[in-house]
Amino acid sequence: xxxxxLFQTPxxxxxxxxxxxxxxxGGIGLLYVLSLVLRQRALRRDLxxxxxxHLDNDEN
Amino acid sequence: xxxxxxxxxxxxxGKRAQPVGLIALTVFTALMLLAASYMAFIYAPTEATMGAxxxxxxxxxGAAWAGALAFLVTVVAGVLYLIKGTRKWDIxxxxxxxVGLALITITLASGPVWAQFAWGKPWTWxxxxxxxxxxxxxxxxxxxxxxxxxxxxxxxxxxxxYGIIAFASVIMVFFGVRFITATIHPVVIGQSAxxxxxxxxxxxxxxxxxxxxxxxxxxxxxxxxxxxIRLERLSDRVDxxxxxxxxx
Numbered sequence: 001x002x003x004x005x006l007f008q009t010p011x012x013x014x015x016x017x018x019x020x021x022x023x024x025x026g027g028i029g030l031l032y033v034l035s036l037v038l039r040q041r042a043l044r045r046d047l048x049x050x051x052x053x054h055l056d057n058d059e060n
Numbered sequence: 061x062x063x064x065x066x067x068x069x070x071x072x073x074g075k076r077a078q079p080v081g082l083i084a085l086t087v088f089t090a091l092m093l094l095a096a097s098y099m100a101f102i103y104a105p106t107e108a109t110m111g112a113x114x115x116x117x118x119x120x121x122g123a124a125w126a127g128a129l130a131f132l133v134t135v136v137a138g139v140l141y142l143i144k145g146t147r148k149w150d151i152x153x154x155x156x157x158x159v160g161l162a163l164i165t166i167t168l169a170s171g172p173v174w175a176q177f178a179w180g181k182p183w184t185w186x187x188x189x190x191x192x193x194x195x196x197x198x199x200x201x202x203x204x205x206x207x208x209x210x211x212x213x214x215x216x217x218x219x220x221x222y223g224i225i226a227f228a229s230v231i232m233v234f235f236g237v238r239f240i241t242a243t244i245h246p247v248v249i250g251q252s253a254x255x256x257x258x259x260x261x262x263x264x265x266x267x268x269x270x271x272x273x274x275x276x277x278x279x280x281x282x283x284x285x286x287x288x289i290r291l292e293r294l295s296d297r298v299d300x301x302x303x304x305x306x307x308x
Contacts, residue, residue: 011108012109012177014111014113017112017176018115021120021173022116022119024166024170025116033284036287046302047298047301053305
């Protein structure tokens with residue numbers, strides 16, 4: 001009854017592949033989110049500069 | 061002075077706090093990602109012949125599903141743009157392509173790690189993999205080609221038509237290759253080809269983890285899309301104000 005178990009190959013240790021895989025998945029996800037944050041920050045900076053220029057023009 | 065300040069329209073938009081709905085959705089999606097990680101790493105059992113590496117499958121397939129959904133949204137937005145001609149649908153189409161491309165990049169980059177173990181090589185020019193690479197390139201080209209068109213109306217029309225046509229590559233990846241019998245890539249839903257390598261029987265818990273991953277990545281897509289749409293609207297506003305100031 002237990003004879004087939006003797007011929008089964010043991011489950012391989014592939015934890016290293018798993019870690020690399022999820023580092024890649026997380027890394028790409030974080031990079032994309034970071035790109036969204038940086039672009040939004042740059043646009044807000046642009047708005048602030050425009051506002052400042054506009055106010056300077058009004059004062060002159 | 062007050063009148064002059066008011067003449068600079070809606071410049072505080074960029075500083076406006078995010079909508080409560082978007083904050084709630086972002087937090088909920090983050091929690092869903094944590095739960096999906098639990099399902100993938102702990103709840104689902106270890107596959108006997110491949111071991112832990114098989115767990116890549118849950119996020120690999122989830123991201124592929126959400127990427128395909130993103131490109132479908134681009135088709136719908138493209139059709140609506142061609143009918144209504146409003147910038148709103150161009151923004152949705154563009155944003156959805158960008159988010160979809162990020163998700164498909166996750167799929168294409170994580171697959172080779174699994175393949176290195178299962179097939180002994182990270183990549184092969186198998187029909188399914190080749191079609192996936194063509195799909196990725198098609199949508200990357202969408203973003204690049206858009207940049208080259210100056211006129212906003214022509215750019216939006218090009219984006220709408222291209223987004224609809226490029227969906228053929230998605231159909232090829234997810235459905236077309238099912239009719240090709242000589243692929244080594246296993247399929248998740250339905251019967252794999254006889255030449256598939258790395259196929260495995262899914263237990264009930266594996267199926268739960270996979271379905272949960274599908275739902276989670278749908279939320280990931282929705283959240284990123286909403287953020288990306290807001291970013292594009294902010295960009296439009298900055299451009300409009302710049303143009304107005306230059307013509308004064």
